Amino acid sequence: MNRMMNIQELLLDDVGEAQAAKPELGTILVVEDDPRMQKVLKRIFMEESFSIAVAGDGKTGLELFRSHRPVAVVLDLILPQISGRELCQTMKSLSPETPVIVLSAITEVVDKVLLLELGADDYVTKPFSPRELMARVQAAIRRRKRPTQSAVYRFGECEIDFEKMTARRSGVAVVLTSHEFKLLRFFTENPERVLSRELLLNEVWGYNSYPTTRTVDNQILKLRQKLESDPANPTHLQTIYGAGYKFVP
Template structure:
């Protein structure tokens, strides 16, 4: 836990090695002792660190350095942390911002999250917690957004807009056909019994027969398979059920 006593022990200047492996962290903090602490914490985790002592300098460094993440104090000269947070997100919404402040009121945390902050750490803080939260925010931003579009053969299915094309030509699918196809694509190469499909796609409160499943898959084959009589993608596994092979 970093406390005021720890800051008193940070009297000696030191230089952070200029080379880092993981990218640049921008620290915006007006307390010189806290600057040294934060520089050391992130340098030890193999980040390059650039430090600004006021909001205006922080804004200039944000534009020039394109940091991997920002650690931001709230109470700053020239431009406040709150204003900076909103400005940063307007400039680069994908850059994670972790607020580090002695202000602990819930209303302030909610406000910062509404302004775009990705996380909030209260002083005094644990270095391990701070680095973990910054790294988690970076990972969240790097995580690819799952595409709503699924492609196989010459078919392109957009489950979000509920549109389908085959060979570039629109194909009309019912809402229930989209739901069934989505379950197949989510479980590709898995044998799915008719009972499982009834429960998961039609729901426990519906009472269709297994023949309903067969008819629905027949319709999907007619719309999406090159040769519906000899399906290549929506396969029948005799004695077990069906399997989608993209």
């Protein structure tokens, strides 16, 4: 089955004002100049009980961003008055914690890299799957709501400084890759919680990477070799057979 968005189908059953979303989930700001796409996105998010604010140009988008304080922004790149790139940078300077998910037909890697440098939290290419877009937005909102964690985290014989990206075990420096730091941070933010491989792929690698679940196994094996005193019998990065992995401080 083709999971890509069928605009005609989504437009057939428009969402009226009487079906407005429950406001307690917060407002998602959609900045998109195509009225048909506005309608599609409005329905996608209202069906998940979000309130929606819609802007058709960059100037209005910035005004709504300031007045509505959205929980997330879905942003097109090609906009009248203020470009999507400039708008992304401005929004992030005003509110760094607000997730901005770029939605655009532009697929060049250089554009994706540039947007990440400007502060975008994710990048979804048109045409898209409504389910995938919703999952990415919800994941970005969850990351925003996580409690802040001290930059330095200690467990067992290890001391990890996530801000400086340094690691030590028994006082000896250990070299970790940026992705190993990212995976380890997610574990430390979710101690004692069983995390499936699929969840780790979505939260740590992101949908754009599309690695296999074997990627998770290989990365955790490397972390054990660097951080566990006995990698064959790990104390902290434990395997929960049939379910995934669990971090025990």
